[in-house]
Amino acid sequence: xxxxxxxISYYLPDKKLTNEDxxxxxxxxxxxxxxxxxxxxxxxxTGENEFASDMxxxxxxxxFLEYKINPEEIDFIMLCTQSxxxxxxxxxxxxxxxxxxxxxxxxxxxxxxxxxFVYGLSIAKGLIFGGIAKNILLLTSETYxxxxxxxxxxxxxxxxxxxxxxxISTNGFAKIENFSLGTDGKGAxxxxxxxxxxxxxxxxxxxxxxxxxxxxxxxxxxxxxxxxFNFTLEFVPLLVEDTLLKNNTLKDDIDLFVFHQANKYMLxxxxxxxxxxxxxxxxxxxxxxxxxxxxIPIALKDALDKKIIKxxxxxxxxxxxxxxxxxxxxxxx
Amino acid sequence: xxxxxxxxxxxxxFDETDKSEFNPETEFKTLDEWSSLIAxxxxxxxxxxxxxxxxxxxIRNSNTISDLYNVIxxx
Numbered sequence: 001x002x003x004x005x006x007x008i009s010y011y012l013p014d015k016k017l018t019n020e021d022x023x024x025x026x027x028x029x030x031x032x033x034x035x036x037x038x039x040x041x042x043x044x045x046t047g048e049n050e051f052a053s054d055m056x057x058x059x060x061x062x063x064f065l066e067y068k069i070n071p072e073e074i075d076f077i078m079l080c081t082q083s084x085x086x087x088x089x090x091x092x093x094x095x096x097x098x099x100x101x102x103x104x105x106x107x108x109x110x111x112x113x114x115x116x117f118v119y120g121l122s123i124a125k126g127l128i129f130g131g132i133a134k135n136i137l138l139l140t141s142e143t144y145x146x147x148x149x150x151x152x153x154x155x156x157x158x159x160x161x162x163x164x165x166x167x168i169s170t171n172g173f174a175k176i177e178n179f180s181l182g183t184d185g186k187g188a189x190x191x192x193x194x195x196x197x198x199x200x201x202x203x204x205x206x207x208x209x210x211x212x213x214x215x216x217x218x219x220x221x222x223x224x225x226x227x228x229f230n231f232t233l234e235f236v237p238l239l240v241e242d243t244l245l246k247n248n249t250l251k252d253d254i255d256l257f258v259f260h261q262a263n264k265y266m267l268x269x270x271x272x273x274x275x276x277x278x279x280x281x282x283x284x285x286x287x288x289x290x291x292x293x294x295x296i297p298i299a300l301k302d303a304l305d306k307k308i309i310k311x312x313x314x315x316x317x318x319x320x321x322x323x324x325x326x327x328x329x330x331x332x333x
Numbered sequence: 334x335x336x337x338x339x340x341x342x343x344x345x346x347f348d349e350t351d352k353s354e355f356n357p358e359t360e361f362k363t364l365d366e367w368s369s370l371i372a373x374x375x376x377x378x379x380x381x382x383x384x385x386x387x388x389x390x391x392i393r394n395s396n397t398i399s400d401l402y403n404v405i406x407x408x
Contacts, residue, residue, distance in 0.1 A: 034370055154369060211362060211393055212369035226389030229373050233380055269377050
């Protein structure tokens, strides 16, 4: 038995946030310079009344249309999100109803960020190998823009909203090979929205300014850039190595590396550190920004559409970030 | 490792600030061009050139280039 990716589509909200828009809001700041370094010219941002379930449903409907999939075929829904519509019920349950997926389907949400897509593939593969489900709809949908402090120019330049829908099945175009997964909760506080959950239920409405003149607010998304950067420098090379090892594959046998599209600056640094040729390293975030768990499926879809991924290609995926959490996998096309 | 080389590497992370502005006593966080992104470039440069893992707090606790140099030399 094998598990395959059978279809991938994605959805971007209509509203765009361009570098010019940011420049108007932060005239004293060199948006263009920073944005060119991180490789983003435009991000899509959800409207006031558009949430994770809405984007996920749009992505799934695109998938059904594009690949002529009948929602009746889906027997399991997985939604990866850190910005669910509600604490409860599970957003995937709402999605089941709205997509007219049979009530006999299983549905779960799981809370992961940038490693979420690879984790989703691993769970889906387990469901198939366990004989539990055959057509799993993996949805990744994140509205980080709603977590942002309006004055947080750094994070607003990096992140964009998006959703992706991937069908994992017993047949398809990309065989899901072996995984390397990992976790280090010591990094929890370096990428965090501190208040709003049960531990700190109420907003504190208190902001401070760090030494780089960035705004810090416990009620909004906080990212300690230098610590996250150090985490990736330390763990991503090991993740790539272990993923190759688990698949009994050499680095030279990989045709394309698709990493979580965090930002171009960091990706290029990682690429050089791991010694991957530029032409084998896919970068695709200029028009989307960092869309958290959707960056890898969006990059895969774009690389397929542009015929950068060809038949028999071995593609190494690496997702890493908030948690800290990371996961690697090889897809065989 | 010599501080002269370190200052050169450090200055390379800046696009607009004149090289003459950099000396051991430069309080780098007061430079107009200093930003969190340049802090990342410095971390990357130190990793690449000196195989030393510089932490955000090492930068936070350093005022001058020479302070930072001493942190790296001690690791």
